[in-house]
Amino acid sequence: GGGGGNGKTPTVSGDKGFGSIPEAADTVQAGGTVDIALSPGLAPNYIYPNVPAVFNGTTVAPSQLWRPLYWRSTGATAAVNDELSIAEPPEYSSDRKTITIELKDSYTWSDGEPVVADDLVFSIELIRAALKEDASNWSYYTPGQFPDDLASVEATDEHTVTLTLTTAYNPGYFDAFVLGNLIPLPAHSWSKASDDGPIIDFRDPANAKATFDYLHKASQDQKSFATNPLWSVVNGPFKLKGFDSSTGGFTLVPNEEYSGPQAAQVDEVNYLPFTSPAAVFNQVRAGNLTVALLDSSYIDQLPTLESTGYNYYGMPKEGQVNSLFLNFENTTNNFDKMIAQPYLRQALQHLIDQPGYIKSKGIYNGAAAESYSPVSAASANAPGFGDKAPYPYSIETAKKLLEDHGWKVVDHGETTCVRPGAGDDQCGEGIPEGQKLSFNLFYANSPTSIAARNTAFIAAAKKVGITIESAAKATNFMYSNYDNNFAPENKDKWAVQDSGPINLGGYPTASLIWSTEGAYNAGHYSSEEADSLMNESISGEDPKALSNEATFLGKDLPVLYMPNPSNIVVWKKTLSGDPDAFANITQGFLTPEFWYYAG
Amino acid sequence: MSAAADLGTVSATRVLDVRDLTVAIEAHGRRLQPVSGVSLHISAGETLGLVGESGSGKSMTGAAIMGMLPPGGTITGGSVTLGGRDLRSLSETDYRQVRGNDIAMVFQDSLTSLNPTRTIGYQIAEPVRIHRGASRKEAWERAAEVLSLVGIPRPAERLGDYPHQLSGGMRQRVMIAMALACEPKVIIADEPTTALDVTMQAQVLTLLDGLKERLGMAMILITHDMGVIAGRADRVNVMYAGRIAEAADTEDLFAAMRHPYTHDLLASIPLLDQDRSARLYSISGLPPDLSERSAGCPYASRCRRVSDACTALAPELIEHMPGHAFACWHPMPPQSSPVLVARRQANDSRHEETVEDATPPRLAVSGLVKEYDVRRGWFGASARLSAVAGVSFEIAPGQTYGLVGESGCGKSTLGRTIIGLERPTAGEIRLDGLDLEPLKGGEGRRRRRPIQMMFQDPYASLDPRLRVAAIIREPLRLAGDADRSAQDARVRDLLDAVGLPTSVLERLPHELSGGQRQRVGLARALAVHPSVLVADEPVSALDVSVRSQVLNLMKDLQADLGLTSLVISHDLAVVKYLADRIGVMYLGKLVEEGAGEDIYQAAAHPYTAGLIAAIPEPVPDVERAKPAAAVTGELPSAIDPPSGCRFRTRCPLADDICAVREPELIDLGAGHKVACHFPLRVG
Amino acid sequence: MSAGADSGQVVGAAEVLAGRRRVELLRRLRTGSPFGGTIGLVGVVLALAIVAVCFLGPLIYSTNQVDVDPLKAFLPPSGEHPLGTDSQGFDVLGRLMEGGRASLQIGVFAALVATVIGTLYGATAGLAGGIVDAVMMRFVDVMMSVPFLFVVLIVSTKFNSSAWSLSLILGLFSWLIPARLVRAEVLSLKTRDYVLAARSMGASGPSLVFRHLIPNSLGVVVVNITFQVADAILAVATLGFLGFGLSYPHTDWGGQLSAGVNYLLSGYWWLIYPVGLCLVAVVLAFNLIGEALRDTLDRRRTL
Amino acid sequence: MARYLARRLATSLVVVIGISIVVFLLLNAMSGAPGRSVLGPSASPEAVDAFNHKEGFDRPVVVQYLSYVQGLVQGDLGRSYKLNQDVGELLAQNAGRSAMLSLAALLLALAVAVPLGIYQARRRNRRSDSAITAATFMLYASPQFFLAVVAIEIFSVQLQLLPAQASQSRSAFVIFTDPRAMLLPILTLAAANIAIFARYQRSAALDQLGQDYIKVARAKGVSERKIVRSHLLRNSSLPLITLVGVSVPALLAGNLVIESVFNYPGLGLLFINSLAREDYPVLLAYTLIGGVLTVLGNLIGDLLVAIVDPRIELS
Numbered sequence A: 001g002g003g004g005g006n007g008k009t010p011t012v013s014g015d016k017g018f019g020s021i022p023e024a025a026d027t028v029q030a031g032g033t034v035d036i037a038l039s040p041g042l043a044p045n046y047i048y049p050n051v052p053a054v055f056n057g058t059t060v061a062p063s064q065l066w067r068p069l070y071w072r073s074t075g076a077t078a079a080v081n082d083e084l085s086i087a088e089p090p091e092y093s094s095d096r097k098t099i100t101i102e103l104k105d106s107y108t109w110s111d112g113e114p115v116v117a118d119d120l121v122f123s124i125e126l127i128r129a130a131l132k133e134d135a136s137n138w139s140y141y142t143p144g145q146f147p148d149d150l151a152s153v154e155a156t157d158e159h160t161v162t163l164t165l166t167t168a169y170n171p172g173y174f175d176a177f178v179l180g181n182l183i184p185l186p187a188h189s190w191s192k193a194s195d196d197g198p199i200i201d202f203r204d205p206a207n208a209k210a211t212f213d214y215l216h217k218a219s220q221d222q223k224s225f226a227t228n229p230l231w232s233v234v235n236g237p238f239k240l241k242g243f244d245s246s247t248g249g250f251t252l253v254p255n256e257e258y259s260g261p262q263a264a265q266v267d268e269v270n271y272l273p274f275t276s277p278a279a280v281f282n283q284v285r286a287g288n289l290t291v292a293l294l295d296s297s298y299i300d301q302l303p304t305l306e307s308t309g310y311n312y313y314g315m316p317k318e319g320q321v322n323s324l325f326l327n328f329e330n331t332t333n334n335f336d337k338m339i340a341q342p343y344l345r346q347a348l349q350h351l352i353d354q355p356g357y358i359k360s361k362g363i364y365n366g367a368a369a370e371s372y373s374p375v376s377a378a379s380a381n382a383p384g385f386g387d388k389a390p391y392p393y394s395i396e397t398a399k400k401l402l403e404d405h406g407w408k409v410v411d412h413g414e415t416t417c418v419r420p421g422a423g424d425d426q427c428g429e430g431i432p433e434g435q436k437l438s439f440n441l442f443y444a445n446s447p448t449s450i451a452a453r454n455t456a457f458i459a460a461a462k463k464v465g466i467t468i469e470s471a472a473k474a475t476n477f478m479y480s481n482y483d484n485n486f487a488p489e490n491k492d493k494w495a496v497q498d499s500g501p502i503n504l505g506g507y508p509t510a511s512l513i514w515s516t517e518g519a520y521n522a523g524h525y526s527s528e529e530a531d532s533l534m535n536e537s538i539s540g541e542d543p544k545a546l547s548n549e550a551t552f553l554g555k556d557l558p559v560l561y562m563p564n565p566s567n568i569v570v571w572k573k574t575l576s577g578d579p580d581a582f583a584n585i586t587q588g589f590l591t592p593e594f595w596y597y598a599g
Numbered sequence B: 001m002s003a004a005a006d007l008g009t010v011s012a013t014r015v016l017d018v019r020d021l022t023v024a025i026e027a028h029g030r031r032l033q034p035v036s037g038v039s040l041h042i043s044a045g046e047t048l049g050l051v052g053e054s055g056s057g058k059s060m061t062g063a064a065i066m067g068m069l070p071p072g073g074t075i076t077g078g079s080v081t082l083g084g085r086d087l088r089s090l091s092e093t094d095y096r097q098v099r100g101n102d103i104a105m106v107f108q109d110s111l112t113s114l115n116p117t118r119t120i121g122y123q124i125a126e127p128v129r130i131h132r133g134a135s136r137k138e139a140w141e142r143a144a145e146v147l148s149l150v151g152i153p154r155p156a157e158r159l160g161d162y163p164h165q166l167s168g169g170m171r172q173r174v175m176i177a178m179a180l181a182c183e184p185k186v187i188i189a190d191e192p193t194t195a196l197d198v199t200m201q202a203q204v205l206t207l208l209d210g211l212k213e214r215l216g217m218a219m220i221l222i223t224h225d226m227g228v229i230a231g232r233a234d235r236v237n238v239m240y241a242g243r244i245a246e247a248a249d250t251e252d253l254f255a256a257m258r259h260p261y262t263h264d265l266l267a268s269i270p271l272l273d274q275d276r277s278a279r280l281y282s283i284s285g286l287p288p289d290l291s292e293r294s295a296g297c298p299y300a301s302r303c304r305r306v307s308d309a310c311t312a313l314a315p316e317l318i319e320h321m322p323g324h325a326f327a328c329w330h331p332m333p334p335q336s337s338p339v340l341v342a343r344r345q346a347n348d349s350r351h352e353e354t355v356e357d358a359t360p361p362r363l364a365v366s367g368l369v370k371e372y373d374v375r376r377g378w379f380g381a382s383a384r385l386s387a388v389a390g391v392s393f394e395i396a397p398g399q400t401y402g403l404v405g406e407s408g409c410g411k412s413t414l415g416r417t418i419i420g421l422e423r424p425t426a427g428e429i430r431l432d433g434l435d436l437e438p439l440k441g442g443e444g445r446r447r448r449r450p451i452q453m454m455f456q457d458p459y460a461s462l463d464p465r466l467r468v469a470a471i472i473r474e475p476l477r478l479a480g481d482a483d484r485s486a487q488d489a490r491v492r493d494l495l496d497a498v499g500l501p502t503s504v505l506e507r508l509p510h511e512l513s514g515g516q517r518q519r520v521g522l523a524r525a526l527a528v529h530p531s532v533l534v535a536d537e538p539v540s541a542l543d544v545s546v547r548s549q550v551l552n553l554m555k556d557l558q559a560d561l562g563l564t565s566l567v568i569s570h571d572l573a574v575v576k577y578l579a580d581r582i583g584v585m586y587l588g589k590l591v592e593e594g595a596g597e598d599i600y601q602a603a604a605h606p607y608t609a610g611l612i613a614a615i616p617e618p619v620p621d622v623e624r625a626k627p628a629a630a631v632t633g634e635l636p637s638a639i640d641p642p643s644g645c646r647f648r649t650r651c652p653l654a655d656d657i658c659a660v661r662e663p664e665l666i667d668l669g670a671g672h673k674v675a676c677h678f679p680l681r682v683g
Numbered sequence C: 001m002s003a004g005a006d007s008g009q010v011v012g013a014a015e016v017l018a019g020r021r022r023v024e025l026l027r028r029l030r031t032g033s034p035f036g037g038t039i040g041l042v043g044v045v046l047a048l049a050i051v052a053v054c055f056l057g058p059l060i061y062s063t064n065q066v067d068v069d070p071l072k073a074f075l076p077p078s079g080e081h082p083l084g085t086d087s088q089g090f091d092v093l094g095r096l097m098e099g100g101r102a103s104l105q106i107g108v109f110a111a112l113v114a115t116v117i118g119t120l121y122g123a124t125a126g127l128a129g130g131i132v133d134a135v136m137m138r139f140v141d142v143m144m145s146v147p148f149l150f151v152v153l154i155v156s157t158k159f160n161s162s163a164w165s166l167s168l169i170l171g172l173f174s175w176l177i178p179a180r181l182v183r184a185e186v187l188s189l190k191t192r193d194y195v196l197a198a199r200s201m202g203a204s205g206p207s208l209v210f211r212h213l214i215p216n217s218l219g220v221v222v223v224n225i226t227f228q229v230a231d232a233i234l235a236v237a238t239l240g241f242l243g244f245g246l247s248y249p250h251t252d253w254g255g256q257l258s259a260g261v262n263y264l265l266s267g268y269w270w271l272i273y274p275v276g277l278c279l280v281a282v283v284l285a286f287n288l289i290g291e292a293l294r295d296t297l298d299r300r301r302t303l
Numbered sequence D: 001m002a003r004y005l006a007r008r009l010a011t012s013l014v015v016v017i018g019i020s021i022v023v024f025l026l027l028n029a030m031s032g033a034p035g036r037s038v039l040g041p042s043a044s045p046e047a048v049d050a051f052n053h054k055e056g057f058d059r060p061v062v063v064q065y066l067s068y069v070q071g072l073v074q075g076d077l078g079r080s081y082k083l084n085q086d087v088g089e090l091l092a093q094n095a096g097r098s099a100m101l102s103l104a105a106l107l108l109a110l111a112v113a114v115p116l117g118i119y120q121a122r123r124r125n126r127r128s129d130s131a132i133t134a135a136t137f138m139l140y141a142s143p144q145f146f147l148a149v150v151a152i153e154i155f156s157v158q159l160q161l162l163p164a165q166a167s168q169s170r171s172a173f174v175i176f177t178d179p180r181a182m183l184l185p186i187l188t189l190a191a192a193n194i195a196i197f198a199r200y201q202r203s204a205a206l207d208q209l210g211q212d213y214i215k216v217a218r219a220k221g222v223s224e225r226k227i228v229r230s231h232l233l234r235n236s237s238l239p240l241i242t243l244v245g246v247s248v249p250a251l252l253a254g255n256l257v258i259e260s261v262f263n264y265p266g267l268g269l270l271f272i273n274s275l276a277r278e279d280y281p282v283l284l285a286y287t288l289i290g291g292v293l294t295v296l297g298n299l300i301g302d303l304l305v306a307i308v309d310p311r312i313e314l315s
């Protein structure tokens, strides 16, 4: 077979791409091996596809062994790829509470059994059973939502599943947050409680629990990943041939029984483990890798790599917020009082020079896009202000804002509040006279661009007399220590943190991170208006809801927005295929079945 | 030096002939000339004694002959001829064939001279394998052979031993065996016995002597000890500042010495039969700095017969009589050694001291026992080391008591216990009748203050960071009974008393010479007007010339201040010179006690007698008449001392009873006490 | 001369040898100085030069080390920026001075902390002797066996690096060597003749300690401080290199070097070599000074 | 020998117990009850508590320590929750590679430093001695990571002779067959040790050269070469044996730096990565092992010395 879209340019939104993707080559040389770098430090250690939170990001070859219901990526966009999805688009009832999903009848499991409606129901029952044991047993769980609100799930015919919900959702939201994460699993083979146990009825919750426990346990025996017959029943284009339990490296070979649209064309795909971005880069430089994602600190090496035989392409991930989180509850030095003032947040945002950071060789060197809300300006749900920064970089404006609100700005010194009070030209409620504008900022210790952009920001703040103490920390450390939800005892220890991008998915509502009750609302931002807008995005009907939400959040500044960096993928010039099959790597989706060596 | 004195005609028997040897050393940008125009020769079967103060170039001469000068050293003139071969013209490889094969060397310190990680067999066999091309096995057999030659029993079994498993005396024998392995023509023994006890020294010297005779070797015996020379050398070369001052047959030299230096050297050593009342001669000043070349006689600045001629031009070594050469413008009239003179006088005055009257003793030690717990590691069995085992003696006011004994017999432990640095395991120490032991803390320290100590090593006993003034003031400060100005005055008095100029007050110890340091130590000990002074080896670290100064000073102060003192030394001559009464210790026990003359001339304990016999005296006749090694063997371990009489294992008279019953100290009369079942003298 | 000195033979020779050897080892690790008397001079000159450049340099060559200019990143050396600029657009020469001050301060302070703790600990153990000493030294053995850098790194994950916290952490983990040195010194001093002499004259405990033991062990302590400074600077650099250094507006040499190494392949050599060489120079300088001091000390001892 | 061995083992055991206490306390202080960090941000507090209870992190510290020790005795070093693996297994996977790197570097360092130090001692204060000393001083003063970076710059970037990163292979066979990739890491790791060892060997050899037995050997007519071989080498290497034993922590620290610069997947890199992950069980298990290795190093050093040095009574 040939590449799906010969002569096609990659599907992208906007023109933020970095580098280029050549057209697919005409001649296909079947076979060959592809060596691809795994994300450094994230060695796979789990295989059961309905991933518990602990193992999120460390599952073996997500989506390549077991296909998700809906494939939520087309090139470098987050649009659903109908071709690769194993179900037809969902149909919503008018009250949006009944959803009918029809599985394509062309798919079969590798043991020859067809992929049927029961397989989806089985998967959902397993999720329910898992969550009953522990809320962390499914990564995509938001308490109160799916599957808590699932009134019933039924296989209405061999290929049709009907979900009945107790609440209505905005279809965009439900598609992205629920349906996109559902994966039919081979009930005929997996619905058992032990290796040689009989097939049991998964509709019985006790059985579902036993099955989940069995699969969960099997999924931790890394040595048997490639040998356990369980995991050889797949419906994706690949099968797991080998797994090195010591490193997490693994090898995929084509699933000969694959029944989907594009069968794998190369003989083998080796996923090589790496311990650091530098290692990946070095291997690329030595020509030892076929495909790799590079750390942004190697941007200026890309021309060199090109001359040694690599293509490269960079694109920011969609639905990603890259921002400085603010802690609205930190009472140290009255930070909560200060940050509650919109003018102050605006002044701080004015200090961030996004175009400058993007341009700077020391920060992004061009490989990032301006970002002023969770939704990218090029997306269909773009905020109202488009790509125009609501609070563009301007030290002057920042200074004026402060002065207009009762602060005595001392350049490079200590700006202090001289007009306390809640009035329009006063500092704001709870801010005493003489209050100094100073707070701390923790940022992730990698990649280097994070340190660089924060340093630039801190330095700009200094210019208007704002003192920011900063320190680099491991991201994990920040999660577990500087998150008011999980470490409330530390809420007074941090004011601002930059842990790098947070991924909101293909339908980037920020409810998880900024709604008053949001599970990841680290800084406890709370705004009634934002809450109602986000609610609309989730459960309303309005297709513009997300755009409205983004517009408001862009203006209200629950965080300080920073540029959205590009993910950079490099691949050997000899490797060809549908441009989308390379563009989608920047979004975290891999479709190696589309790759082939040019003849 | 140009024309050297030719000592006799070159005879066929001359094995080694050194002429006009001059050595220069370049070190730290300074150029020294430690050997200047030395000529010497030696024939087979002959022993040549090379004697002189420390630094006079004895070792360097030996090293030059061996072709083993230290880095930076070169022979700048003269010749070394061995059996007609000019050694100086040899390449390094050829010279190596000579070393260990034709000329061998025995060094001083047997502990550091043996490779600790090689068996003695390997080390003895090594030269055999190199020079004789012997196989491993042949060399090993040869090693066993020479080892038996040096008197080590069951040699084959000992070959596998490592040096640390041997006692000091055995090691020295191994050193000798190593030197003999290839039957060299010449053996150079550089201070072969200085590290040994007198008893062992006598044994080793006798052994060396015998072997030399048997094997027909020529031996150069380097030593600073005139007594050793007198007993063992056929001819003597006296060295001073890198030159030979006087060379003669041994008898000749002692009977008719001519060079003032030779004379002074001998005059400054206390002798066993020294007249206690006579002062020792002290050579003033210091040896010359070898880096400065002065035109005159190197001894000029210290010589009592100096004249202008001496400073103008150095005298050459001229053979004034056959076989007797000296380098001096103003030789002494031929005279016998001052020792002989002194000896004669002493023999006349076989004095009797008054037996102590009824005055209560100042210091009384009774039944003193000091044992140490020595554990072998954490879990090792605990053992008790009996350092002092029930010693009792008394010192009357104004008297000096001397303690002698071989190394390790507990002398220092006794001294340290008396001044309170150690707690006795049992026994009493009474100062003016008051038992000091129960006293603790400040009171104890105060009550002990009248007992002060003078230490052995003048380099170690002064805090290197304190100035002399502070050092001497320290006891005053600690006593705290005078104000600052009074203390200063006292310090000045003390300086005066020990004969130091006030200019030293601001100096640090390392800016003083050894003798000056020892004087500072003495001044410090005297600062608080002690009534008892304990001096542990007060002079054994000092060079001969300095030693006599300090001895004289101590003697003067004893008399002037009426001090009661305890003098500890392994050197019987020193003790006898300073002390009224002497106690002889053996392995923690007092075996004999009495007036110095009694001990010396009428020793009652076999150990004392052997000790005295082993002490080399600078009198050739006496030395040669001595029996070979009177006390044999070595001091047993103090951990498991022999039962009964502790000396029995080495005693020629020992009988069964000695192993069973411990002899008591019995009075032979006139305060002469002995602890022996078979005393040499009764009553 | 005296058999007493050899009595160690009896007392578990192996233990004594092993223990003594280890102390000896620490003491001697850096012996040997064939440069004659000049090495101290070289060290002092080098150290003074570095200190002068770092502390006085800014008076002559003043740069803006506060305002970031992202657009001026990675300028190669030129008249305006003799050593170019770094990723933030800071003048590298000025940054070097800034980082040098921090590195030196941390090094010296850490060394002082370690020395104070170590000296007190070692002296206490040495003076107390017996079971107290045994227990205290066993603790030192334990701490010495725990790899120091590991622990510092682990502890660092919990702290926000500041010059103070870094020097404190380093100091708190590097007092072991001075403790051992001082203890060994005190033990040996305790049996020196002049200390015995003072005791025999009736000197009490404190008098001995303050008049003889402390002044005489000071030499060892001072020598050790210089080595400790060098070690601390190296350790800070390593921490900085591994990402636990100071953050803007502060900087230290290790962090600078680590940032520069990211651009190793980009040809921005001015981000690597100047700071690397400065580090080598300052560590070298303190080592040389220590070496010379110890030489002097040893020479005075063997006089 | 048996007694000496028993005694040394006993002291070592005391120290090892001490180390385990220190490491355990550190683990406790650093990560406390790890439920939250294991289960991630979205887990409910109840789930976290349940986890901590299940794993026993809510028991008294002493009880936890005892069970920790019990685990240790049974070879259980804990579990890396972040990697979903047994720490023991994790370390075992990487240990071989680290050991290979360290041992190669150590042997290289010794092979270079011992002759170098002896050469220097024999040419004491000559120009060559001074030159080598100057070089060793420089090496000693150079942070290992700087050396590594300079080596990469010269050999990989400029000359393009050697790869900039160590072999990534997991099989010893591949690592052996491609020694080029290991050359730079081994060299840079050895470099610093060469500096230390050579300085030490020099001083030890000087000490020995000053001893009389060398003079005696010369007086026996032994050639200089043979003196070095059969007298100097053994005696002057005794202290070095101890030094190597004592410098285990430094070697481990060196591994940390070198493995991270050359991206060599050994224990050091595992440590660095665990640091970023705040994977305390791994960090502390390795620290514990480092401590035990140090004790072992000392022990082996002492035993070797005891074997080589006959003065140490083995009876």
Ligand SMILES: Nc1ncnc2c1ncn2[C@@H]1O[C@H](COP(=O)(O)OP(=O)(O)OP(=O)(O)O)[C@@H](O)[C@H]1O
Pocket: B025, B027, B032, B034, B052, B053, B054, B055, B056, B057, B058, B059, B060, B061, B070, B071, B224, B290
């Ligand atoms: N390695 C050396 N380098 C420089 N000078 C030395 C060296 N060895 C000895 N000397 C000097 O050479 C001179 C003669 O020393 P030598 O060892 O021959 O004296 P000695 O008569 O054997 O003295 P002692 O009785 O103390 O052994 C002394 O002044 C000494 O300082």
Ligand SMILES: Nc1ncnc2c1ncn2[C@@H]1O[C@H](COP(=O)(O)OP(=O)(O)OP(=O)(O)O)[C@@H](O)[C@H]1O
Pocket: B372, B373, B374, B385, B386, B387, B405, B406, B407, B408, B409, B410, B411, B412, B413, B414, B570, B638, C001, C002, C003, C004, C006, C007
């Ligand atoms: N602190 C100690 N611990 C254990 N044993 C000791 C101690 N001090 C001395 N001894 C032992 O006590 C015995 C007597 O030693 P002491 O120093 O008193 O002998 P000495 O007669 O002064 O010898 P020397 O003439 O060599 O100075 C020796 O066997 C010695 O090893």
Ligand SMILES: [Mg+2]
Pocket: B058, B059, B060, B190, B191
């Ligand atoms: Mg000599």
Ligand SMILES: [Mg+2]
Pocket: B411, B412, B413, C002, C003
């Ligand atoms: Mg003594």
